[in-house]
Structure formats: structure tokens, C-alpha cells
Amino acid sequence: MTSTPDTSSDASLDKSTTFTGWASTGTIELKKWSYHPRLLSEDEIEIEITHCGICGSDIHTITSGWGDLKYSPCIPGHEVVGKVVVKGANTTHQIGDLVGVGGLISSCGNCKHCKTGFEQFCPERTFIFNDTFKDGRGGLTYGGFADRLQVHGKFAFKIPDGLSGAEAAPLLCAGLTVFNPLKTLGAGPGKKVGVIGIGGLGHLGVQFARAMQCDEVVAISSGDSKREEAFKLGATKYINSSKPEEMKAAHQSLDIILYTSTGKNIDWSGLVDLIGNRGKLVVVAFLGESLGVPGYPLNVRHISISGSIIGGIETTKEMIAFAAKHNVRSLVEVMPMSNATEAIQRADDGHPRFRVVLDASK
């Protein structure tokens, strides 16, 4: 791929500088590519990236799982950690601060969603990559598989001391995606929580549920390979979902189920049977299939099924503080960003324990 800086938009670009990242043109193959960033506004900061996690939605986007790339080349990456190197006058960040950035990098700040802490629903929200800025200045967004990033100061979150960049990165999407519904659905003392799928999302879900002091945290996986690790992460019980007797023993025992697996041919009847009366199932994984859920138990046992992903600014701050305080840590495999293609392949089919994070210095 040639290093052709982006001039395809109407943004005022800073032609004096280039940011360099690892970009896709619609395949899993990432190549080095450079672009001119926008002129930094007073509300924005520029960060020098130290780490970026790899999430399933990075892979799904670049392999056209949601249709063709809107803008190509595309630099993925939305679990970004880096140091503040330039700050706009209106931001409260300090030069040298370690900050994290997730999927959202801007929103209007004035609509009903922004005013109630749900910036993810703002009609003018801007995603960190494969999107256009909606702040009236134009320009395309490029993500965190790169050396630098510009972001509105409100969407950069200070990483507390004691959390390393590599550990913190997956919190910005995976951590937020599991923390938000657990909190919203009332996980805590008196509640029994099941986590289906012990991977990038699930290993954090188990830790958050345990730290929220749920009565039981049940790790549910389709084999036994995660059993030992699940207990180390804080699970109080483990179910191998391919063993009917283990599923049957947990009949109607759970108040909340966090569904994090991307497995196929899901036995929805079997999963619904794990949920107690008035229980809740929340889907946080991107499913490749429709939910074939039986209706009758939903009626008679008042079961709710919902979905969720990421969260707003205040929820993100709360999640990071909670993770730091309660020692919720992403378990990661760190790989050099210069090997981004291999790292993506590892994340996609290599069953990492549990999340792959790119080190931007290598």
C-alpha cells in the first residue's frame, strides 16, 4: 500500500504532520499507511499511542462482516491507550497523562442522549475509525493501530496508577461492554450471575461480577478447557454447557446471564432454562444468527432478553475506577504492532488467553 495521506475530505488538515498506522483495504492484511490529521482543536488532545487492544469488531469491520468498508484504507483499533502529547486549551488533561480511548471519540454534548449519559446513541456520535467527524469540520476517522490519535478531551479517560497500558486497553471496549449491563441489571449481593463464553469479554465479566459481590458467579463454556482459569478469575461455579447433566443441575438458578460467546448453533431453550423467574439475559456478543428463543417461558416466568454494547462517558469513568479499585485486570497477550496482521489472525482464530494487545513501540 502506498503512503498517500488522506486529502479526500473537506477537513482542515495539518499538512505539516503525518500519523502512521496499520490499515486494511477490506481484508485481514494490514499494511503501513500514513495520513494527515486534522488541525487540533481547542477541545481535543493528541496522544502518542502505547497500546491498542484487538476486539472482534475490528476484525468484523475490516473483513466486511458489516458490509464493505465505508472508507478505505481503514486503520482499525478502538481500545487505545497512550500519553497526552499535545492538548487543546479547553481540555483538562495534562501533558504526559496516560489516557484510554474507546469506540467513541466525539458526540454533540447537547442532545437528550448526551445529556443523560448515553453518548453512544447521539445522532452526531463519531466512531474512532471508519467514520466521519460530525463536528462541522469534516474529516475521516482513523483508529488506534497507529502511532498517534486525536480525540475530544471528554472521550479520553485518565488511566489510574497501577493499571498498565496493556492491561487497561481491553477495558475501553470489552470491559465497558460487560460492566455496563451488569451494573444496569443490578448485579450485586443477592444476585446469581452466569457468564456464557469465557474469552475476551467473558473473562472480564466474571471478574466484574465477582467484584460486585454477586452471590454466585457461574462461568459457562462449551468445554472444560476454561474451567481452571475461570475459578482463578473469581467464578464460584463452572458449567460445561455440552454436558446436559451440568446444565440440568443449574435449572432456573440464575438472575442475570451475560451472553458473550460468538459460538454457532446456540441452544437458546437450554439457556433460557438456566434463568430464574424475572431473570434477565443480555447479549453483548455480536451474534451471527437470529435468536431462536422459545416464547412461552418468557411470558410465564417474566424473563427479559436485551442487548448491550459499550457505554457513555460517565459509565466509562466509573468502570475504569471500579476496575482499578477492585483489581479487575485484562489478561492479555502482547504482540508488536508491527506484526498487526499476525496479531489479528491470532485474535481471530488463535484462542488467545484472553485478549491480544498491540504494543505500539515495537
Ligand SMILES: [Zn+2]
Ligand atoms: Zn470492541
Ligand SMILES: [Zn+2]
Ligand atoms: Zn448528542
